Amino acid sequence: MAPTSNPEPHASSSDGAGATAGSAHATAGSAHATAGSAHATAGSAHDVLVIGGGPAGSSCAYWLAEAGWDVVVVERKRFPRDKTCGDGLTPRSVRQLQDMGLAGALSGAHRYEGLRACGYGRQLELDWPAHPSFPSHGYVITRHDLDQLVAERAAKAGATVRQGTEALEPLLDEAVGGAADGLPACLGAVVRDKDSGQRSEVRARYVVVADGANSRFGRALGMSRRRGWPMGMALRGYYRSARHDDPFIESHLDIRDASGAVVPGYGWIFPLGDGRVNVGVGLLTVAGRWKGVNTSTLLDTFVAQAPPAWGLSPEAACGPATGGKLPMGLAVGPRVGPNVVAIGDATGSINPFNGEGIAYGYETGRLAAACLGEALSGAGAPALARYEQRLEDAYGLYYAVARAFVELISHPHLMQICIRTGMHSHGLMAMLLRVMANLMRPSELGSAEAAYLALASLGKLLRRA
Ligand SMILES: Cc1cc2nc3c(=O)[nH]c(=O)nc-3n(C[C@H](O)[C@H](O)[C@H](O)COP(=O)(O)OP(=O)(O)OC[C@H]3O[C@@H](n4cnc5c(N)ncnc54)[C@H](O)[C@@H]3O)c2cc1C
Numbered sequence: 001m002a003p004t005s006n007p008e009p010h011a012s013s014s015d016g017a018g019a020t021a022g023s024a025h026a027t028a029g030s031a032h033a034t035a036g037s038a039h040a041t042a043g044s045a046h047d048v049l050v051i052g053g054g055p056a057g058s059s060c061a062y063w064l065a066e067a068g069w070d071v072v073v074v075e076r077k078r079f080p081r082d083k084t085c086g087d088g089l090t091p092r093s094v095r096q097l098q099d100m101g102l103a104g105a106l107s108g109a110h111r112y113e114g115l116r117a118c119g120y121g122r123q124l125e126l127d128w129p130a131h132p133s134f135p136s137h138g139y140v141i142t143r144h145d146l147d148q149l150v151a152e153r154a155a156k157a158g159a160t161v162r163q164g165t166e167a168l169e170p171l172l173d174e175a176v177g178g179a180a181d182g183l184p185a186c187l188g189a190v191v192r193d194k195d196s197g198q199r200s201e202v203r204a205r206y207v208v209v210a211d212g213a214n215s216r217f218g219r220a221l222g223m224s225r226r227r228g229w230p231m232g233m234a235l236r237g238y239y240r241s242a243r244h245d246d247p248f249i250e251s252h253l254d255i256r257d258a259s260g261a262v263v264p265g266y267g268w269i270f271p272l273g274d275g276r277v278n279v280g281v282g283l284l285t286v287a288g289r290w291k292g293v294n295t296s297t298l299l300d301t302f303v304a305q306a307p308p309a310w311g312l313s314p315e316a317a318c319g320p321a322t323g324g325k326l327p328m329g330l331a332v333g334p335r336v337g338p339n340v341v342a343i344g345d346a347t348g349s350i351n352p353f354n355g356e357g358i359a360y361g362y363e364t365g366r367l368a369a370a371c372l373g374e375a376l377s378g379a380g381a382p383a384l385a386r387y388e389q390r391l392e393d394a395y396g397l398y399y400a401v402a403r404a405f406v407e408l409i410s411h412p413h414l415m416q417i418c419i420r421t422g423m424h425s426h427g428l429m430a431m432l433l434r435v436m437a438n439l440m441r442p443s444e445l446g447s448a449e450a451a452y453l454a455l456a457s458l459g460k461l462l463r464r465a
Contacts, residue, residue: 045072045202045203045204046070046071046072046160046202046203046204046205047064047069047070047071047204047205047206047376048060048061048064048069048070048071048072048204048205048206048207048208048372048376049071049072049074049188049189049202049203049204049206049207049208050071050072050073050074050159050207050208050210051074051167051189051207051208051209051210051211051217052073052074052075052076052167052209052210052211052212052217052344052346053073053074053075053079053147053151053154053161053163053210054083054147054210054212054344054345054361055146055147055150055344055357055358055361055362055365056210056343056344056345056346056349056361056362056364056365057073057075057208057210057211057343057344057365058073058147058150058151058153058154058161058365059096059100059150059154059361059362059363059365059366059369060208060210060343060365060366060368060369060372061073061154061157061159061161061365062100062150062153062154062157062159062365062369063365063366063369063370063373064159064369064372064373065154065157065158065159066157066158067369067373068158069372069373069376071154071158071159071160072159072160072161072162072202072204073151073154073159073160073161073162074162074165074166074167074189074191074202075151075161075162075163075164075165076164076165076166076167076194077163077164078163078164079147079148079151079152079163080144080145080147080148081144081147081148082142082143082144083143083144083147084143084234084236084322084323084324085143085236085278085324085358086234086236086268086270086278086280086282086355087140087141087142087143087146087270087272087278088138088140088249088268088270088278088356089109089138089139089140089141089146089358089359090128090138090356090359090437090439091128091131091134091135091136091137091138091437091439092134092356092359092363092437092438092439093138093139093356093358093359093362094106094134094135094137094138094139095133095134095135095359096359096362096363096366097150097362098135099366100150100153100362101153102149102150102153105149105153106139106141109139109140109141109145109146109273110139110140110141110244110245110271110272110273110274111137111138111139112137112138112139112140112246112247112248112249112271113127113128113136113137113247113248114126114127114128114247114248114249115128115248115249115250115251115433116248116249116250116251117251117253117422117423117429117433118250118251118252118253118254118307119252119253119254119419119420119423120254120419120420120423122423122424124423124426124429125248126426126429126430126433128433128437128439129430129433129434129439129441131439131441132441132442134439138249140249140270140271140272140273140278141272142272142278146358151163162191162202164193164194164195165191165192165193165194166191166192166194167189167190167191167202167211167217168189168190168191168192168199169189169190169217169220170184170186170188170189170190170207170217170220170221171186171187171188171189171190171201171203172184172185172186172187173185173186173187173339176338176339178337178338178340179337179338181334182334182336182337182338183221183222183223183334183335183336183337183340183342184221184222184337184340185337185338185339185340186207186221186337186339186340187203187204188201188202188203188204188207189201189202189207189217205339205376206339206340206341206372206375206376206384207339207340207341208340208341208342208343208365208368208372209221209223209335209340209341209342209343209346209347210342210343210344210346210361210365211346212344212345212346213324213325213326213327213345213346214325215332215342215345215346217346218332218342218346218347221337221340222334223332223333223334223335223342223346223347224332224333225327225331225332225348226331226332226333228286229286229328229329229331229348229403230284230285230286230328230329230331230352230403230406230407230410231284231285231286231325231326231327231328231331232265232282232283232284232285232325232326232327232328232350232352232355233282233283233285233295233323233324233325233326234280234281234282234283234295234323234324234326234355235280235281235295235296235298235299235321235322235323236268236278236279236280236281236299236321236322236323237278237279237280237299237317237318237319237320237321237322238272238276238277238278238279238317238318238319239276239277239279239303239310239312239313239316239317239318240275240276240311240316240318241269241271241275241276241277241310241311241312241316242309242310242311243271243277243309243310243311244271244272244273244274244275244276244277245271245273246271246277249268249269249270249271250268250269250270251266251267251268252266252267252268252269252302252306253266253419253423254416254419255267255281255298255301255302256298256301256305257293257294257297257298257301258294258297258301261412262412262415262416263283263290263293263298263412264283264284264290264406264409264410264412264415265281265282265283265284265298266281266282267279267280267281267282267298267299267302267306268280268281268282269306269310269312276318277310277312279299279302279303279306279312280299280321281295281298281299281302282326282355283295283298284352284406284409284410285410286406286407286410289410290410295323296321299321300314326345326350326355326357327345327347327348327350328348328349328350328351328352328355328357328399328402329348329350329352329399329402329403329406330347330348330349330391330395330396330399331348332346332347332348333347335347335387335388335391336384336385336387336388338381338384339375339381339384341368341371341372341384341387343361343364343365343367343368344357344360344361344364344365345357345361347364349361349363349364349395351399351402351436351437351438352399352402352403352405352406353402353405353406353435353436353437353438354436354437356437360395363394364391367387367390367391367394368387370390371383371384371386371387371390372384374386398438401452435452440452
């Protein structure tokens with residue numbers, strides 16, 4: 001196991017992710033030096049091409065560059081750039097940022113200590129739990145600032161980050177193709193410089209798809225989402241608030257549609273510490289259910305009904321709200337080809353329990369970097385194929401349980417019973433927080449771990465069914 005690995009049995013997402021770090025790959029730039037890849041074609045300029053410089057792409061590029069590989073990221077926007085998000089970093093994200101050497105850079109961001117869960121007239125303050133691998137705090141920081149930090153970190157480690165460069169389409173390797181149930185082989189991408197409009201080709205031995213939830217590049221390679229699986233939709237805006245430096249992020253578990261009916265999802269108020277709070281609503285859909293709910297109305301209703309102490313109102317809004325999709329539970333595939341892997345939202349890596357995706361972008365990027373390092377070191381396509389198994393080991397069962405949970409709460413009556421019951425017990429909600437934020441302790445069988453194991457047995461049964 002890698003020195004920086006995360007020991008959770010169901011969440012060993014960084015296992016091996018640092019495996020190539022420190023290895024003697026001072027051959028950066030020598031794209032053809034290593035045997036074992038079917039793609040060391042003449043004209044391959046880079047070891048790895050990463051499409052997209054968000055959390056997943058920048059993390060993957062950082063770990064590859066840190067290990068000495070020649071990696072280029074193409075990012076269609078220029079940093080700093082906005083990205084619609086709740087801006088909440090949980091301890092899992094903080095851990096990954098620390099591992100990338102960014103602990104100091106986060107010191108200016110708003111640090112918070114836990115979650116205030118609200119619902120049905122009650123509220124509970126739940127500190128982040130003590131954990132052997134994760135810190136007991138999180139941060140709220142705009143993606144405008146965060147994503148620039150990580151992209152710069154990757155560049156400092158040696159990655160080439162080409163901003164304002166959009167990948168238009170993959171360059172398919174017809175000579176190699178791919179397995180019927182996998183991604184096709186890819187020689188690189190046709191890219192366009194956004195300023196000059198000029199098109200060119202970027203070629204590499206390996207290609208990483210990290211272009212986010214809409215993933216046009218992934219779709220061009222044949223990726224698609226499993227329609228019956230849970231999917232999130234969310235809308236958020238910034239508001240001025242006197243409570244901008246609250247030490248807790250706040251979740252409201254009883255958000256209502258225009259008719260007053262409770263819907264599956266939650267409303268959030270995340271304090272940014274700079275005079276503003278990030279306010280949003282997220283909705284879960286399963287097999288198309290709840291698709292008709294208007295998230296703008298949901299957000300307006302949430303803002304109108306939020307606790308008065310936050311001072312939220314349409315007048316306090318800093319601008320219009322923006323929304324996006326949350327592909328979750330690893331619902332998007334296939335994700336591996338002979339020389340291609342997909343990471344982050346492009347493969348639906350968001351945690352269905354809580355809609356958290358930044359940590360899983362970092363983690364899947366790191367996991368892919370480990371597999372790519374092995375492939376580049378001579379093990380070739382079989383090493384890359386192991387990415388699928390490593391994802392399964394890290395998240396397979398946990399996400400199966402999470403999907404079952406989403407199925408459950410998409411029945412309003414059941415959801416209300418669960419939340420009403422939970423809101424009467426601090427212990428129960430603290431346990432649920434550990435399960436839902438994927439912060440269970442591996443070496444201890446506490447109540448959260450026991451509850452998870454019970455749910456996991458159910459998940460195993462469901463997966464067999
Ligand atoms: C409203 C909302 C609230 C959320 N709140 C939270 C939260 O509080 N905490 C949390 O952990 N997660 C949250 N998420 C989820 C989180 O935003 C994502 O999971 C995360 O951004 C995934 O990172 P990524 O790198 O996979 O994709 P992205 O962050 O989407 O990055 C993809 C990058 O690829 C670039 N790109 C796209 N196409 C191309 C192309 N063709 N060529 C070149 N570049 C391209 C994009 O410009 C972008 O920079 C939220 C999501 C939404 C929609």
